Amino acid sequence: xxxxxxxxxxxxxxxxxxxxxxxxxxxxxxDASNAGGLGSLPxxxxxxxxxTAALDEIRAQTHKPINLNFFAHLAPAAxxxxxxxxxxxxxxxxxxxGLDPAEPIPSSxxxxxxxxxxxxxxxxxxxxxxxHFGLPEEALLTRVRASGAKIIASATTVKEAQWxxxxxxxxxxxxxxxxxxxxxxxxxHDMAAQVGLFSLVPxxxxxxxxxxxxxxxxxxxxxxxxxxxLGADGIQVGTAYLLTPQANISDVxxxxxxxxxxxxxxxxxxxxxxxxxxxxxxxxREIGPxxxxxxxxxxxxxxxxxxxxxxxxxxxxDFSNMWAGQxxxxxxxxxxxELTRLLGHAAAGTPAT
Amino acid sequence: xxxxxxxxxxxxxxxxxxxxxxxxxxxxxxDASNAGGLGSLPxxxxxxxxxTAALDEIRAQTHKPINLNFFAHLAPAAxxxxxxxxxxxxxxxxxxxGLDPAEPIPSSxxxxxxxxxxxxxxxxxxxxxxxHFGLPEEALLTRVRASGAKIIASATTVKEAQWxxxxxxxxxxxxxxxxxxxxxxxxxHDMAAQVGLFSLVPxxxxxxxxxxxxxxxxxxxxxxxxxxxLGADGIQVGTAYLLTPQANISDVxxxxxxxxxxxxxxxxxxxxxxxxxxxxxxxxREIGPxxxxxxxxxxxxxxxxxxxxxxxxxxxxDFSNMWAGQxxxxxxxxxxxELTRLLGHAAAGTPAT
Numbered sequence: 001x002x003x004x005x006x007x008x009x010x011x012x013x014x015x016x017x018x019x020x021x022x023x024x025x026x027x028x029x030x031d032a033s034n035a036g037g038l039g040s041l042p043x044x045x046x047x048x049x050x051x052t053a054a055l056d057e058i059r060a061q062t063h064k065p066i067n068l069n070f071f072a073h074l075a076p077a078a079x080x081x082x083x084x085x086x087x088x089x090x091x092x093x094x095x096x097x098g099l100d101p102a103e104p105i106p107s108s109x110x111x112x113x114x115x116x117x118x119x120x121x122x123x124x125x126x127x128x129x130x131x132h133f134g135l136p137e138e139a140l141l142t143r144v145r146a147s148g149a150k151i152i153a154s155a156t157t158v159k160e161a162q163w164x165x166x167x168x169x170x171x172x173x174x175x176x177x178x179x180x181x182x183x184x185x186x187x188x189h190d191m192a193a194q195v196g197l198f199s200l201v202p203x204x205x206x207x208x209x210x211x212x213x214x215x216x217x218x219x220x221x222x223x224x225x226x227x228x229x230l231g232a233d234g235i236q237v238g239t240a241y242l243l244t245p246q247a248n249i250s251d252v253x254x255x256x257x258x259x260x261x262x263x264x265x266x267x268x269x270x271x272x273x274x275x276x277x278x279x280x281x282x283x284x285r286e287i288g289p290x291x292x293x294x295x296x297x298x299x300x301x302x303x304x305x306x307x308x309x310x311x312x313x314x315x316x317x318d319f320s321n322m323w324a325g326q327x328x329x330x331x332x333x334x335x336x337x338e339l340t341r342l343l344g345h346a347a348a349g350t351p352a353t
Numbered sequence: 354x355x356x357x358x359x360x361x362x363x364x365x366x367x368x369x370x371x372x373x374x375x376x377x378x379x380x381x382x383x384d385a386s387n388a389g390g391l392g393s394l395p396x397x398x399x400x401x402x403x404x405t406a407a408l409d410e411i412r413a414q415t416h417k418p419i420n421l422n423f424f425a426h427l428a429p430a431a432x433x434x435x436x437x438x439x440x441x442x443x444x445x446x447x448x449x450x451g452l453d454p455a456e457p458i459p460s461s462x463x464x465x466x467x468x469x470x471x472x473x474x475x476x477x478x479x480x481x482x483x484x485h486f487g488l489p490e491e492a493l494l495t496r497v498r499a500s501g502a503k504i505i506a507s508a509t510t511v512k513e514a515q516w517x518x519x520x521x522x523x524x525x526x527x528x529x530x531x532x533x534x535x536x537x538x539x540x541x542h543d544m545a546a547q548v549g550l551f552s553l554v555p556x557x558x559x560x561x562x563x564x565x566x567x568x569x570x571x572x573x574x575x576x577x578x579x580x581x582x583l584g585a586d587g588i589q590v591g592t593a594y595l596l597t598p599q600a601n602i603s604d605v606x607x608x609x610x611x612x613x614x615x616x617x618x619x620x621x622x623x624x625x626x627x628x629x630x631x632x633x634x635x636x637x638r639e640i641g642p643x644x645x646x647x648x649x650x651x652x653x654x655x656x657x658x659x660x661x662x663x664x665x666x667x668x669x670x671d672f673s674n675m676w677a678g679q680x681x682x683x684x685x686x687x688x689x690x691e692l693t694r695l696l697g698h699a700a701a702g703t704p705a706t
Contacts, residue, residue, distance in 0.1 A: 157616040177530060178549040192619040192642060193633065196531040196549035198570035198579065199679035203615045206683075217551035222583050226551065229579040262556045263510040266545040280546065289545060326552035330559075 005211045005234035008150055008170060009128055010065045012036035013344025015224075016173075016213060017336065018238030019069035019130065020181060020247075020323070021045040021110065026054040028246035028336050033064040035340035038128060040067040043117055044110045051117070055124045065127035068120075070113035072131040072153075072186075073274075076296035086295050087303050089287065093319065097310050106305050110272060110298035113140060122147050130154075133274075134186035135167060154184025154215070156194055158207045163187060171211040173236055174204045179216030180239045180325035182276040183267065191267050191275050191290060198230065205231035219327035224346035235347050237339075239325040246336040252317040256281075257328050265328070271304060271321035273297035279328075282318035358564045358587035361503055361523060362481055363418045365389035366697025368577075369526075369566060370689065371591030372422035372483065373534060373600075373676070374398040374463065379410040381599035381689050386417040388693035391481060393420040396470055397463045404470070408477045418480035421473075423466035425484040425506075425539075426627075429649035439648050440656050442640065446672065450663050459658050463625060463651035466493060475500050483507075486627075487539035488520060507537025507568070509547055511560045516540060524564040526589055527557045532569030533592045533678035535629040536620065544620050544628050544643060551583065558584035572680035577699035588700050590692075592678040599689040605670040609634075610681050618681070624657060624674035626650035632681075635671040 005014045017024075017032035019042030029039030041058065043051055058066060091101035111117075113136045121129055121144055129144050131153040136144075144151060150170040155161040161172045175184045176197025183194065195203075197216045205212045214232035218224055219240040227235050242249055243257060256264075256279045267275045268289035274297040275290060283304075287293065294300040307319040332339060345352040358367045370377075370385035372395030382392030394411065396404055411419060444454035464470075466489045474482055474497055482497050484506040489497075497504060503523040508514040514525045528537045529550025536547065548556075550569045558565045567585035571577055572593040580588050595602055596610060609617075609632045620628045621642035627650040628643060636657075640646065647653040660672040685692060698705040 157614075159614065159616075176549060176551060178552045188616060190616070190619075193616045195616055195679050196529060196551065196570055198529060198550045198576060199531045199615070199683075202573060202575045202680070202683055217549055220555060222555045223551060226579040226582040229582050230575050261510075261512065262552070263512075263541060263543070263546045263548055266543075326548050327555070330552075330555055 002211065002233040005171065005213065008211060009038055011038050013340065014234030014347045015340055015344035016040060016067065016234065016236040017241055017340060018215065018236045019067065020238050020242070023242055023247050023249050025246055025248050026057040028241060028244065029058050029066055030061045031246055031336035032340045033062045033066050035337040035344070037340040037344050038065060038067050040069050040130065042069045043113070044071045048116050048120060051120055052124070055120070059124065067128040067130050068124070068126040069130045069132065070117060070136070071110055071133055072136045073112050073133045073297055075112055076299060079295060082295045083299065083303070086293055086300065089293050090303050090307070093307055097307060099306055099310070103306065105302045108272065108298040108301035112136070115140070118143050121149060125149065128152060130173070132182060132184045135164070135169070141167070152213070155204065156183060156185040156200070157188055158203050160185065160187050161204045161208050165208040165210050169210065171213055171233070172204065172208060173213045173215050174200050174232065176200050176214070176216030178326040180265070180277045180328070181323040182272070182274055197227070201227065201230040201232050217325055217327045218343070219325070219330040220332055221342065221346040223327060223330070224343045228347050228349070235343065237343055239328045240331040240339060240343070241336060242324070243331050243333065244336045244339060250312050250320065252312055252315055252320050253322045255315070256317055256322045257324060257331070262326070262329055265324050265326055269294045269300070271301055273300035276321070276323060277325060279322040279324050281320060281322065355564065355586040358524065358566065361564060362391055364391050366693065367587030367700045368693055368697035369393060369420065369587065369589040370594055370693060371568065371589045372420065373591050373595070376595055376600050376602050378599055378601050379407040381594060381597065382411050382419055383414045384599055384689035385693045386415045386419050388690040388697070390693040390697050391418060391420050393422050393483065395422045396466070397424040401469050401473060404473055405477070408473070412477065420481035420483050421477070421479040422483045422485065423470055423489070424463055424486055425489045426465050426486045426650055428465055429652060432648060435648045436652065436656070439646055439653065442646050443656050443660070446660055450660060452659055456659065458655045461625065461651040461654035465489070468493070471496050474502060478502065481505060483526070485535060485537045488517070488522070494520070505566070508557065509536060509538040509553070510541055511556050513538065513540050514557045514561050518561040518563050522563065524566055524586070525557065525561060526566045526568050527553050527585065529553050529567070529569030531679040533618070533630045533681070534676040535625070535627055550580070554580065554583040554585050570678055570680045571696070572678070572683040573685055574695065574699040576680060576683070577696045581700050581702070588696065590696055592681045593684040593692060593696070594689060595677070596684050596686065597689045597692060603665050603673065605665055605668060605673050606675045609670055609675045610677060610684070615679070615682055618677050618679055622647045622653070624654055626653035629674070629676060630678060632675040632677050634673060634675065
């Protein structure tokens with residue numbers, strides 16, 4: 001195992017607990033970092049107040065390095081006609097659940113990195129800042145760098161990794177096809193050509209000189225070791241943390257993770273407007289899973305919220321985004337700290353403690 | 354590395370040179386087997402006479418174990434209306450190339466395993482027989498088993514692996530999403546839910562007690578080692594052999610393998626009627642890559658042959674099936690024997706000789 005990811009972040013084990021907006025709690029970050037890995041707090045679904053509250057809690061309970069994660073998309077232009085068509089597509093589900101299809105809907109809650117978030121970075125000085133969907137504008141990136149943070153970002157192709165390396169990113173996350181949640185693609189949007197982790201890691205390691213962190217499909221000791229054998233400097237693990245006591249997920253999500261078969265995740269854009277991997281459900285079967293009808297990221301989700309509010313409570317997964325990577329069934333049943341040590345030592349090639 | 358795949362096949366290195374119909378030559382099989390791996394002759398595109406000629410050549414030049422590979426599909430019912438619609442879709446390309454869209458077309462040349470092929474097995478007694486697209490009918494399978502051959506077959510999900518194990522298969526090939534050529538799926542046909550090798554191998558190894566051979570995306574030493582780390586007993590490698598002197602591929606195919614970027618392969622059913630991974634070209638961009646218009650396997654290919662006959666010669670890849678796995682860019686530049694030893698020793702964890 002290469003030492004350079006440990007030196008870069010100042011951590012003890014070459015594992016990043018992946019930021020999972022909505023599911024990652026402050027306690028998960030604390031436990032992952034205290035265990036020697038890099039805990040990651042996802043900012044995309046947190047208001048400034050929620051984020052600073054979480055950071056206060058985290059900094060009070062760990063002095064180890066942490067990662068603060070953001071989405072780097074551009075907020076889309078308003079497209080009321082597309083929204084109306086989308087609501088029309090979903091109207092039959094509203095009627096089925098006794099809702100008025102014309103009722104006001106909430107707006108989606110995924111915010112891009114901006115001045116306000118950047119001020120939080122400057123105030124709290126996380127040791128690492130990670131970006132998804134490319135990078136923010138140069139002025140913001142310069143401020144993040146000036147705060148002292150190491151900067152990392154996701155890539156789904158060699159070209160994206162090279163693009164990030166050219167812009168001075170400190171390490172790149174090689175996000176395999178197997179990964180759960182939103183794909184980090186930003187130069188390509190062809191989901192048919194996304195690359196499996198087995199093919200992606202070695203090609204990316206050959207193409208850039210910065211460290212490569214393997215992500216997607218790594219959920220147990222075998223995966224951690226294989227990622228390093230492929231040439232990765234470290235691993236990022238998400239889905240395996242979803243069943244820890246430190247995760248905040250719905251019961252329908254938990255039940256699906258425990259019971260769905262191995263080939264039940266697909267890429268879908270229905271829940272936010274961008275492709276993300278999750279467990280197949282009724283909405284994905286009937287409309288998608290990838291559909292031109294979904295409005296631009298992140299606005300597709302608003303019209304689904306009233307549906308979910310009813311079905312989730314009733315234990316029905318029809319309209320829920322149940323993000324999961326393809327190795328979800330391999331998740332070892334344990335807490336965040338133990339999982340971090342288990343997989344971190346496997347990646348490091350050192351005996352688990 | 355587990356020893357059991359070596360014992361099962363009577364080989365020295367845990368590597369199978371994948372059968373690639375059209376591209377695999379008798380010399381490739383000879384060199385792979387003589388190097389200590391398991392050379393594989395694909396039967397699907399060979400007549401009985403061509404197959405026995407190849408087997409005569411192979412048996413004369415190696416006494417090591419070999420694998421004879423067959424497709425186990427059922428020949429489809431004739432569907433002249435669907436064929437006519439397909440020819441209508443392709444008519445504009447015929448006109449563009451100065452051909453008459455109504456000219457007689459050849460029939461596709463992929464044959465399923467049947468009595469005649471089974472007689473070849475009984476006569477030549479290959480040490481291993483491998484099947485793709487499931488298994489042939491029980492009576493034929495019984496005859497293959499009675500010939501003394503070990504039987505292996507491809508699986509793309511845990512359920513398919515269990516189905517094969519229940520039918521007495523001696524080892525299962527875990528075919529990851531990354532693999533080039535025809536996907537081996539037979540119980541599922543949902544291409545959106547196909548599983549990457551990273552997630553597939555450990556889940557399959559947990560689910561069946563027979564040996565698991567990893568296939569798809571393994572092209573270099575790193576991949577060979579990673580497959581074993583994931584729990585595979587051995588590896589099957591295809592695409593990496595395409596650039597050896599022992600491969601029989603067209604110039605357009607060779608040029609694409611040398612020059613296409615990492616994210617340029619997709620699954621397409623346009624060339625035969627079943628999904629296969631190949632390098633993106635004009636036909637796939639304009640019609641597919643996965644289209645309901647393609648007639649049933651293997652009949653889709655006939656109408657493309659007159660187009661290919663013109664373009665291939667002119668160095669134009671517009672209508673060519675250029676099969677490739679997602680790691681095609683990692684292929685080490687060497688001959689079949691050297692490649693077999695390099696990857697075989699990497700999988701075995703022994704020093705390359």
